[in-house]
Amino acid sequence: MSETSLDPADWERFRRLLHDAVDGVVDDLAGVREKPAWRPVPQRVKAALREPLPRGGEPLETTLARFGELIRPYPTGNRHPRFFGWVHGAGNAPGVLAELLAAGMNANVGGREHAAVYVEREVVAWFAELFGFPPGASGILTSGTSMGNLLAVVAARDAALGDGARERGIAGAKLVAYAGRGVHDSVAKALRIAGLGEGALRLIAANAVSGIDADALRARIEADRAAGERPFLVVATAGSVDTGRFDQLEALADLCAGHELWLHVDGAFGALAIASPKHAHLVAGIERADSLAFDAHKWLHAPYAVGCALFRDERAHRAAFVSSPEYLGRSARGTAAGAPWYADYGLELSREFRALKVWFALRHYGIDALGASIARTCDLATTLAARVRDCDELELLAPVTLNVVCFRAHPAQIDDEAALDRLNEAVAIAVQESGAAVLSTTRVAGKRALRACIVNHRTVEADLDVVIATVRTAARDAGAAHR
Amino acid sequence: MSETSLDPADWERFRRLLHDAVDGVVDDLAGVREKPAWRPVPQRVKAALREPLPRGGEPLETTLARFGELIRPYPTGNRHPRFFGWVHGAGNAPGVLAELLAAGMNANVGGREHAAVYVEREVVAWFAELFGFPPGASGILTSGTSMGNLLAVVAARDAALGDGARERGIAGAKLVAYAGRGVHDSVAKALRIAGLGEGALRLIAANAVSGIDADALRARIEADRAAGERPFLVVATAGSVDTGRFDQLEALADLCAGHELWLHVDGAFGALAIASPKHAHLVAGIERADSLAFDAHKWLHAPYAVGCALFRDERAHRAAFVSSPEYLGRSARGTAAGAPWYADYGLELSREFRALKVWFALRHYGIDALGASIARTCDLATTLAARVRDCDELELLAPVTLNVVCFRAHPAQIDDEAALDRLNEAVAIAVQESGAAVLSTTRVAGKRALRACIVNHRTVEADLDVVIATVRTAARDAGAAHR
Numbered sequence: 007m008s009e010t011s012l013d014p015a016d017w018e019r020f021r022r023l024l025h026d027a028v029d030g031v032v033d034d035l036a037g038v039r040e041k042p043a044w045r046p047v048p049q050r051v052k053a054a055l056r057e058p059l060p061r062g063g064e065p066l067e068t069t070l071a072r073f074g075e076l077i078r079p080y081p082t083g084n085r086h087p088r089f090f091g092w093v094h095g096a097g098n099a100p101g102v103l104a105e106l107l108a109a110g111m112n113a114n115v116g117g118r119e120h121a122a123v124y125v126e127r128e129v130v131a132w133f134a135e136l137f138g139f140p141p142g143a144s145g146i147l148t149s150g151t152s153m154g155n156l157l158a159v160v161a162a163r164d165a166a167l168g169d170g171a172r173e174r175g176i177a178g179a180k181l182v183a184y185a186g187r188g189v190h191d192s193v194a195k196a197l198r199i200a201g202l203g204e205g206a207l208r209l210i211a212a213n214a215v216s217g218i219d220a221d222a223l224r225a226r227i228e229a230d231r232a233a234g235e236r237p238f239l240v241v242a243t244a245g246s247v248d249t250g251r252f253d254q255l256e257a258l259a260d261l262c263a264g265h266e267l268w269l270h271v272d273g274a275f276g277a278l279a280i281a282s283p284k285h286a287h288l289v290a291g292i293e294r295a296d297s298l299a300f301d302a303h304k305w306l307h308a309p310y311a312v313g314c315a316l317f318r319d320e321r322a323h324r325a326a327f328v329s330s331p332e333y334l335g336r337s338a339r340g341t342a343a344g345a346p347w348y349a350d351y352g353l354e355l356s357r358e359f360r361a362l363k364v365w366f367a368l369r370h371y372g373i374d375a376l377g378a379s380i381a382r383t384c385d386l387a388t389t390l391a392a393r394v395r396d397c398d399e400l401e402l403l404a405p406v407t408l409n410v411v412c413f414r415a416h417p418a419q420i421d422d423e424a425a426l427d428r429l430n431e432a433v434a435i436a437v438q439e440s441g442a443a444v445l446s447t448t449r450v451a452g453k454r455a456l457r458a459c460i461v462n463h464r465t466v467e468a469d470l471d472v473v474i475a476t477v478r479t480a481a482r483d484a485g486a487a488h489r
Numbered sequence: 490m491s492e493t494s495l496d497p498a499d500w501e502r503f504r505r506l507l508h509d510a511v512d513g514v515v516d517d518l519a520g521v522r523e524k525p526a527w528r529p530v531p532q533r534v535k536a537a538l539r540e541p542l543p544r545g546g547e548p549l550e551t552t553l554a555r556f557g558e559l560i561r562p563y564p565t566g567n568r569h570p571r572f573f574g575w576v577h578g579a580g581n582a583p584g585v586l587a588e589l590l591a592a593g594m595n596a597n598v599g600g601r602e603h604a605a606v607y608v609e610r611e612v613v614a615w616f617a618e619l620f621g622f623p624p625g626a627s628g629i630l631t632s633g634t635s636m637g638n639l640l641a642v643v644a645a646r647d648a649a650l651g652d653g654a655r656e657r658g659i660a661g662a663k664l665v666a667y668a669g670r671g672v673h674d675s676v677a678k679a680l681r682i683a684g685l686g687e688g689a690l691r692l693i694a695a696n697a698v699s700g701i702d703a704d705a706l707r708a709r710i711e712a713d714r715a716a717g718e719r720p721f722l723v724v725a726t727a728g729s730v731d732t733g734r735f736d737q738l739e740a741l742a743d744l745c746a747g748h749e750l751w752l753h754v755d756g757a758f759g760a761l762a763i764a765s766p767k768h769a770h771l772v773a774g775i776e777r778a779d780s781l782a783f784d785a786h787k788w789l790h791a792p793y794a795v796g797c798a799l800f801r802d803e804r805a806h807r808a809a810f811v812s813s814p815e816y817l818g819r820s821a822r823g824t825a826a827g828a829p830w831y832a833d834y835g836l837e838l839s840r841e842f843r844a845l846k847v848w849f850a851l852r853h854y855g856i857d858a859l860g861a862s863i864a865r866t867c868d869l870a871t872t873l874a875a876r877v878r879d880c881d882e883l884e885l886l887a888p889v890t891l892n893v894v895c896f897r898a899h900p901a902q903i904d905d906e907a908a909l910d911r912l913n914e915a916v917a918i919a920v921q922e923s924g925a926a927v928l929s930t931t932r933v934a935g936k937r938a939l940r941a942c943i944v945n946h947r948t949v950e951a952d953l954d955v956v957i958a959t960v961r962t963a964a965r966d967a968g969a970a971h972r
Contacts, residue, residue, distance in 0.1 A: 012581050012790060012854060012862055012946040017519040020582050024515065027586055028507045031593035036500040044824050047604055055607040059615040063855035066583055072852070073590060077845075080604035082596045083824060091824055092816070097595030099497050100549055103510055105592035107556060109792045109846075110514035112580030113565045121530055121563035124538040132542040149632065150839035160682055175686025178661045191814040192838060199643055199836065201684020203658025247816050303839060307495060309592045311841040326681075331674040333575070333730050333931040333940070340918040341527050341566060341574055341927050353682065355675060356633035356786060358794040362560070363592075369555070371495060372546035379495055435823040444824050448816040457816070463495040 014066075023066055031102060034078060035085070039464065042441030044083035051076050087464035088443035088473060093247060093275045093304050096462040100366035101309040108359040115357040117347025119340070126348065126361035132368060133314050136280060138293030144320035146351040147302075147312055147360040151274035152192040154299025154315035157352055159183070159196040159239065161297065161317060161326040162268035166238035172325075176201050182230050183239040184223055186212030186253055188246045190272055214404055217243065217253030220261055227265055239268045244289050244300075245276015248448045248457070250410035252276060255291030262296075273300040274313075275461065276408060281305075281377030285384060285408070297323075302364045304461055305380050312360040315352075324350050383409045383460045390458060390470045399478055403450040412448065412455040415481035427454035429484055436480035443473045497549075506549055514585060517561060518568070522947065525924030527566035534559050570947035571926035571956060576730060576758045576787050579945040583849035584792040591842040598840040600830025602823070609831065609844035615851060616797050619763060621776030627803035629834040630785075630795055630843040634757035635675040637782025637798035640835055642666070642679040642722065644780065644800060644809040645751035649721035655808075659684050665713050666722040667706055669695030669736055671729045673755055697887055700726065700736030703744055710748055722751045727772050727783075728759015731931045731940070733893035735759060738774030745779075756783040757796075758944065759891060764788075764860030768867060768891070780806075785847045787944055788863050795843040798835075807833050866892045866943040873941060873953045882961055886933040895931065895938040898964035910937035912967055919963035926956045 014020040054076055084094035113122035130145035139145075148154045164171040167179055181202055185193055187209045194204045208226055211219045227237045240262050242253040255271065262269040271277065271292055277300040279285035280292065292298060301313040317323035328350040330336065336345040349355045367376070387409040394400045394413045401416040414430045434447045434456055445456045456477065497503040537559055567577035596605035613628035622628075631637045647654040650662055664685055668676055670692045677687045691709055694702045710720045723745050725736040738754065745752040754760065754775055760783040762768035763775065775781060784796040800806035811833040813819065819828040832838045850859070870892040877883045877896045884899040897913045917930045917939055928939045939960065 010947075010949055012579075012858075013518075014582050017515060021511065021515045024511045024586060024589070025508055027589055028504065028511055031589060032500060032504040032507065034593055035496075044603075046822075046826075047602055047607060051604065052607055055604075055611045056614070057611070059618045060852050060855045061857050063853050063858055066586065066849075066853050069583070069849055069852045070586065073845075073849075077604040077608060078590070078594065081594050082601060082603045082605065084597060085595055094597060095595070097592075098495050099503050100552070101595075102589070102592040103507060103549065103553065106507070106510055106514060106585070106589045107561070109580075109585040109588035110517055111561065111564050112568055112578070112584075112792045114567060114577060114786075114793050118565060119530055120527075120565045121534065121538075121560040122565065124530060124535055125560060128538045128540070131539070135542045149837050149841065152836060152838045156836060163684075171686070172681060173686050173688045175681070175689060176659065176684040177686075191812045191817070195810070195812055195836075198655060198658070199639075199683065201646075201659040203654070203656050203660075205656045206658060301839065303597075309595045309841075310597050311837070311839045313839070327678070329674045329678055333929065334674070335930060337914070337918060339529075340921040342921075342929065343529075353635060353639060353678075354632050354794070355635045356784065356794045356796070358632065358792075362556075366549075366552050366556075369543050369552045370546050370549050372543045374544050375495075375546055431820075435820065438823040438825075446816065446825065447818060464493075466493055 023070065027070060030074065038085045039087055041086065043086040043088045044438055044444050045080065045441055046439065047080045051080065083444050087462055087466065088469045089462060090458035090460055091444040091446035093459050093461060095304045095307045096464055097309050098307040098367055100370045101307070101363040104363035104366040105309055108362045111359060113359040115359055116349040116355045117344060118342060119344035122359045122361065123344050123348070125365050129361045129364045130314065134316055136373065137298060137316065139316050139318060142320055143316055143318050144323045144351060145314055145316040146348055147314050148352065149311040150303065150313040151272060151299045151301050154313050155192045155272055156196040156199055157315045158270040158297040158299055159200050161323055162239045162270060163200055163202070164326040165268060165322045166236065180235045181238045182206050182208055182235045183241060184208045184210055184226065184237065185241040186210050186218035186243060188212055188248050188251065189241055189243050190247050190274065193241050193272060212251065214249055214251055215407060217251055218258065220254070220257045224261060237265065237267055239270060242269060242271045244271050244273035244292065245279065245408055249404040249412055249450065250276065250408035252288045252407065255289060255294065259291050259294035268296045269294070271295040271298045273298055275301060275304040278305040278380060279408065281373050282381040284381055306364065306367060306376055307463060308363045308367055312364060327351055327353070379463045383462070383465065386465055386467065386470065387411050387460045389467060390460070393470055393474050397474065399481060403453055403455045409460045411458040412450045414453065414455055415477060417481060417485050423453065429481065430454045430456055432484040433477060433480045436484060437476050440476055442476040506553065510553060513557065521568045522570055524569065526569040526571045527921055527927050528563065528924055529922065530563045534563065566927050570945050570949065571952045572945060573941035573943055574927040574929035576942050576944060578787045578790045579947055580792050581790040581850055583853045584790070584846040587846035587849040588792055591845045594842060596842040598842055599832040599838045600827060601825055602827035605842045605844065606827050606831070608848050612844045612847045613797065617799055619856065620781060620799065622799050622801060625803055626799055626801050627806045627834060628797055628799040629831055630797050631835065632794040633786065633796040634755060634782045634784050637796050638675045638755055639679040639682055640798045641753040641780040641782055642683050644806055645722045645753060646683055646685070647809040648751060648805045649719065663718045664721045665689050665691055665718045666724060667691045667693055667709065667720065668724040669693050669701035669726060671695055671731050671734065672724055672726050673730055673757065676724050676755060695734065697732055697734055698890060700734055701741065703737070703740045707744060720748065720750055722753060725752060725754045727754050727756035727775065728762065728891055732887045732895055732933065733759065733891035735771045735890065738772060738777065742774050742777035751779045752777070754778040754781045756781055758784060758787040761788040761863060762891065764856050765864040766860070767864055789847065789850060789859055790946060791846045791850055795847060810834055810836070862946045866945070866948065869948055869950065869953060870894050870943045872950060873943070876953055876957050880957065882964060886936055886938045892943045894941040895933045897936065897938055898960060900964060900968050906936065912964065913937045913939055915967040916960060916963045919967060920959050923959055925959040
């Protein structure tokens with residue numbers, strides 16, 4: 007450390023260290039297939055990460071070595087080609103490059119006039135083009151779809167309440183929102199944050215393939231209106247997290263237009279099906295949404311965390327989030343130019359340069375190759391479902407509409423549902439702890455399911471065989487242990 | 490790109506590219522003083538960043554070259570030793586290293602069992618220790634204090650409303666909050682987002698040195714209670730953004746305890762005065778807050794964006810944000826262990842590995858050296874204020890309590906306030922466009938002020954002379970142009 011700043015006393019020593027770090031990162035990534043898909047964090051590591059606040063410092067080389075010993079060996083696991091848990095992107099090389107460059111620039115993209123703002127505008131415009139949003143649409147990169155859903159709920163709420171909302175809040179307004187059963191929990195959470203409560207969410211029956219029952223939805227809206235409630239929002243799901251189900255967006259857009267409701271699409275991972283010609287039909291009508299939230303760290307594999315929220319009506323978007331105190335005055339020239347500022351479009355005033363990693367990936371791969379990668383993971387899911395069907399000891403629990411396979415171990419000798427639930431919970435843990443693969447669990451029609459969500463661009467067909475074999479072994483071992 | 494994945498077909502080629510990028514980043518950082526403090530983004534660059542969505546790809550080398558041509562030359566400016574605009578951290582070398590490593594790991598820190606979760610816990614524990622929060626306190630790293638203030642407002646709101654809040658929302662609850670005039674706008678915005686509206690914020694008179702008038706606050710709370718409102722929250726400011734003012738936290742903590750109100754401290758940059766023994770008295774009593782939000786990308790210089798929110802009562806914190814749908818079930822073992830998950834403590838389910846850059850900085854520098862750096866910037870502000878006082882053409886507009894100097898050009902021949910406002914607006918732009926320095930503007934007691942907020946660890950005394958000389962020249966030029 008220099009005497010007069012926090013900069014390195016010797017930049018060349020820092021340069022060497024950063025080069026060493028590059029070799030560590032590339033070696034780690036290139037060898038990811040050879041490592042466990044996941045492994046527990048040892049108690050020794052947890053204990054070592056409980057030191058008191060450092061008063062004095064240590065050489066950066068020491069900190070780097072500590073990272074290599076305690077942190078790098080215990081990753082989330084999502085980079086591994088047999089990590090099928092939840093919905094996790096696998097990361098990509100352009101993203102690593104971009105994060106290094108962005109850290110060097112240390113931009114604050116809350117506003118003002120500098121290149122990072124224009125990179126974000128380009129990325130948002132690319133997404134608006136991809137989804138067919140009209141000219142005049144606006145958008146912002148978020149940390150992910152939970153945040154995007156919250157932005158949409160707040161913008162829809164304020165649009166429904168009109169001019170007084172900013173000052174008065176929701177007061178006694180009896181706003182209600184609608185979504186299909188199986189909608190992501192972040193939607194109910196957004197309603198809680200926005201002061202409306204989870205009780206404001208009406209869950210409508212939804213079919214595992216065709217999604218929300220539009221007739222049931224229409225009837226519920228009319229009944230609520232008749233009862234003095236104020237319907238304001240329909241949340242459609244493009245790719246449900248449990249089974250990968252798609253609501254019918256054209257029908258919902260018609261219904262929302264007829265009832266003057268805001269249509270928001272939660273497309274966390276599924277919206278990007280639009281990039282695959284074979285799957286784009288699943289999101290037909292998405293261009294008619296009032297807002298859309300989706301992630302770039304899932305099927306586009308940008309490093310965590312980056313998503314996007316798009317809004318059809320820029321004024322409604324900005325009205326919900328803009329503020330202009332004196333100390334943030336905009337000007338036509340100088341550093342404070344660049345209006346509208348991204349702070350006017352979301353919750354954050356200090357904002358990192360999230361756009362660069364998406365910009366690098368879209369330029370380097372092009373959307374067509376990214377779409378082909380998405381299609382490959384769907385093909386693998388179809389293949390995995392076929393392998394499950396071919397295996398007497400396994401049972402497929404839901405049709406595969408996209409990239410999610412819900413199945414369970416079902417040995418012939420067990421027919422008690424509670425026992426099957428326990429068995430499959432044990433199987434999920436055993437598979438994870440084996441290091442061979444990661445599956446998560448969910449419940450499908452009341453049954454405990456193993457859930458394989460294939461997002462990873464590194465997955466190949468041979469990985470599916472490993473997963474099937476690992477599940478079968480784990481089920482036999484667990485069954486034997488339970489006897 | 491490989492045929493079967495998005496990974497590089499040749500990892501060694503990618504490794505060379507990343508090494509090239511390291512040299513670019515280090516050269517850029519080591520030379521930051523020699524570049525303009527800020528410069529406008531040319532129209533040519535803005536036009537080049539408006540291409541259609543890339544369908545096909547391009548070599549990563551091409552994308553990197555494009556970054557070097559269009560993006561890197563036009564940064565926010567905050568790394569430069571004479572960037573004094575708003576409150577911007579300058580970045581640091583350990584942060585660049587950490588962001589590279591984090592991008593390689595691609596962790597999702599929303600939850601589950603992996604090392605990044607334990608790094609975040611250690612960093613949160615370090616901050617809790619620094620601020621004297623009790624055992625049992627909880628915390629989460631956020632993108633910054635705007636988000637931290639929102640988390641605090643929501644947690645305080647739900648704590649006031651009790652068990653029904655989750656389901657019913659705020660319904661007709663007449664909740665009101667209090668803060669001193671000059672409180673950051675993100676507090677009013679958080680009340681809007683939370684459904685309470687800006688009208689729920691009572692602005693109390695505040696002195697430029699001693700902060701909120703506690704007697705006026707007490708009287709207002711009692712009057713509101715008498716009128717049937719429900720006071721629930723006092724937001725204290727530790728380092729106001731306009732002048733660097735501190736509210737008296739001990740007095741406010743006493744008052745809140747007596748009235749059963751939640752005390753939140755917005756300490757965006759000022760809270761970290763605690764790390765400097767000479768300035769820690771400014772935040773005496775901060776350990777009594779119910780919640781505290783502050784940034785690590787300002788005075789700790791972690792690359793954007795990272796802040797922290799601390800909560801005295803873990804249960805109140807978690808109650809506001811927890812949810813546990815089936816597909817996110819926690820388990821005692823396996824990948825889904827690691828409860829409580831960070832998703833239970835905030836708005837984000839997908840979360841980047843924000844902790845690593847803070848962990849690297851705190852370990853490498855130690856808090857004492859970071860505190861000394863903070864003290865240096867305060868000394869520089871005092872010195873700058875003295876230079877302003879020594880100069881007939883300049884006028885100091887507020888006492889310097891920390892690191893913020895509000896002043897203006899005030900030529901002897903101009904005494905019209907509107908003309909002085911216009912002059913100083915022109916001076917701010919001219920100084921920015923000169924590339925010599927960046928000052929922002931605010932309003933102090935109705936007067937347009939040039940605002941120098943010295944945060945940068947690279948700033949030295951000679952930089953202050955450059956700023957004074959640049960402002961004087963700009964004021965003379967602008968005065969001549971106006972005549």
